[in-house]
Amino acid sequence: xxxxxxxxxxxxxxxxxxxxxxxxxxxxxxxxxxxxxxxxxxxxxxxxxxxxxxxxxxxxxxxxxxxxxxxxxxxxxxxxxxxxxxxxxxxxxxxxxxxxxxxxxxxxxxxxxxxxxxxxxxxxxxxxxxxxxxxxxxxxxxxxxxxxxxxxxxxxxxxxxxxxxxxxxxxxxxxxxxxxxxxxxxxxxxxxxxxxxxxxxxxxxxxxxxxxxxxxxxxxxxxxxxxxxxxxxxxxxxxxxxxxxxxxxxxxxxxxxxxxxxxxxxxxxxxxxxxxxxxxxxxxxxxxxxxxxxxx
Amino acid sequence: xxxxxxxxxxxxxxxxxxxxxxxxxxxxxxxxxxxxxxxxxxxxxxxxxxxxxxxxxxxxxxxxxxxxxxxxxxxxxxxxxxxxxxxxxxxxxxxxxxxxxxxxxxxxxxxxxxxxxxxxxxxxxxxxxxxxxxxxxxxxxxxxxxxxxxxxxxxxxxxxxxxxxxxxxxxxxxxxxxxxxxxxxxxxxxxxxxxxxxxxxxxxxxxxxxxxxxxxxxxxxxxxxxxxxxxxxxxxxxxxxxxxxxxxxxxxxxxxxxxxxxxxxxxxxxxxxxxxxxxxxxxxxxxxxxxxxxxx
Numbered sequence: 001x002x003x004x005x006x007x008x009x010x011x012x013x014x015x016x017x018x019x020x021x022x023x024x025x026x027x028x029x030x031x032x033x034x035x036x037x038x039x040x041x042x043x044x045x046x047x048x049x050x051x052x053x054x055x056x057x058x059x060x061x062x063x064x065x066x067x068x069x070x071x072x073x074x075x076x077x078x079x080x081x082x083x084x085x086x087x088x089x090x091x092x093x094x095x096x097x098x099x100x101x102x103x104x105x106x107x108x109x110x111x112x113x114x115x116x117x118x119x120x121x122x123x124x125x126x127x128x129x130x131x132x133x134x135x136x137x138x139x140x141x142x143x144x145x146x147x148x149x150x151x152x153x154x155x156x157x158x159x160x161x162x163x164x165x166x167x168x169x170x171x172x173x174x175x176x177x178x179x180x181x182x183x184x185x186x187x188x189x190x191x192x193x194x195x196x197x198x199x200x201x202x203x204x205x206x207x208x209x210x211x212x213x214x215x216x217x218x219x220x221x222x223x224x225x226x227x228x229x230x231x232x233x234x235x236x237x238x239x240x241x242x243x244x245x246x247x248x249x250x251x252x253x254x255x256x257x258x259x260x261x262x263x264x265x266x267x268x269x270x271x272x273x274x275x276x277x278x279x280x281x282x283x284x285x286x287x288x289x290x291x292x293x294x295x296x
Numbered sequence: 297x298x299x300x301x302x303x304x305x306x307x308x309x310x311x312x313x314x315x316x317x318x319x320x321x322x323x324x325x326x327x328x329x330x331x332x333x334x335x336x337x338x339x340x341x342x343x344x345x346x347x348x349x350x351x352x353x354x355x356x357x358x359x360x361x362x363x364x365x366x367x368x369x370x371x372x373x374x375x376x377x378x379x380x381x382x383x384x385x386x387x388x389x390x391x392x393x394x395x396x397x398x399x400x401x402x403x404x405x406x407x408x409x410x411x412x413x414x415x416x417x418x419x420x421x422x423x424x425x426x427x428x429x430x431x432x433x434x435x436x437x438x439x440x441x442x443x444x445x446x447x448x449x450x451x452x453x454x455x456x457x458x459x460x461x462x463x464x465x466x467x468x469x470x471x472x473x474x475x476x477x478x479x480x481x482x483x484x485x486x487x488x489x490x491x492x493x494x495x496x497x498x499x500x501x502x503x504x505x506x507x508x509x510x511x512x513x514x515x516x517x518x519x520x521x522x523x524x525x526x527x528x529x530x531x532x533x534x535x536x537x538x539x540x541x542x543x544x545x546x547x548x549x550x551x552x553x554x555x556x557x558x559x560x561x562x563x564x565x566x567x568x569x570x571x572x573x574x575x576x577x578x579x580x581x582x583x584x585x586x587x588x589x590x591x592x
Binding site: 004006034036052096097181188241242245259260261262263264266267268269270273274276277280281282283284285286290291292293294295296 | 300302330332348392393477484537538541555556557558559560562563564565566569570572573576577578579580581582586587588589590591592
């Protein structure tokens, strides 16, 4: 298995299938890249595209898709419920296997410079790629949205990280960055008391003194008549699944409650599950390349 | 990830590098197949070749390698310490991912017929592919070796499964079959008392009333001054790693001993570790395709 990054660009078009197709085709055309998902949302008037590939191939695919979006989307005419600042609104790179977050930051820098230089679209760097702390969070970067940023971009504190301090006349601006893979993870409890789930969620989430890379809530799952701790694992390399699972088990026991099971919603990088197997089997000297399939 | 089988043919040549190369090149030439390992042994005068691939590609590679071995190896002149009946001595197919053992049995049948038909080499089917119970175990099939089988093959009970009851004049006969992936797995104990490791080995191994697919011994690891339960997991789909690990933990506790760690020696199919993660995290509704890398 070679170096692999995920890229999840968001484009400001969720209604015209021919425009979405044209953008997605730019991704499909690049060899070494595999398209995983295309999720258009008409009310947001936005499409989320997910693909994975070798880092340079992923960068190339992102660039061509961004160029096509700039050609076909006019932000002067765009309306939708979701905040956005450009035809290509945001492009995050996410490490999947044998790639570090730092390499994804580097990739975001390269892509940002290329878009600014060749397409004349101002670029903001966010999350792990942010050069300015105030740009770590996407909502802060998008403040005022496309319409507001047209004026605000001239202020020094809103100058882009790459390109001129002037919106592209139709494509606006784009946010590029790097972040860890987010694993959506739920843990189900054998209780109908949602308050216990809420207390456990508080115990594990960063905001309340819990694990740094955990966002969690307690909710009631009516179909199963069961309380659930619903979790966003925002960096499984820093806070692993098994540690959160074990802590939830131990916190639940304090109320005489058991963990019935857990669910991974959607995709996970292989490494997150290998880490769990390695932990529980107390594996010594285990290397990823011992997994037969990773040699292919 | 597509269907994947492993194939580990053994050829009766461990001394002439040019012959080994010529055989291995037949494997390298086939697209859809990846060579993982070549292990020649001069005193055995034998080479073990390991490759993986899509089932039909793996079959094709095995056929061409077998044909080349028949061309270059003369069993009339072969000497070596390891039991063998032919130039290509044995060809097992092993399921790795998204392939059942039954599909590997089918593959062994197809390959056996092809070798018998095109190369005129009599074929015996063994292990999961055995049509005759007495041929399940390889040593039974190889009884008398090349020299003895030349005569014995004429007896009805030694007739091959495919081909004529007559040895190929230089290539002898070949055994083809299917088996599960063997995982070499060790569990280390915080004791220097090898008798405890031996008792635990007895508790888990089939021969002594333990798990059906477990072969185990207790040994002393002098370098670490530590007793170890050393295990061959001959079918991890029937007896999973985590069940054996938990049983060893519980048997060790009976002597006041702890499990320090475990080791996977060499390769393992991904599924064996996913099964462990799924067990310990109590995953509900988990599907292999949720592992991002398996979509590529």
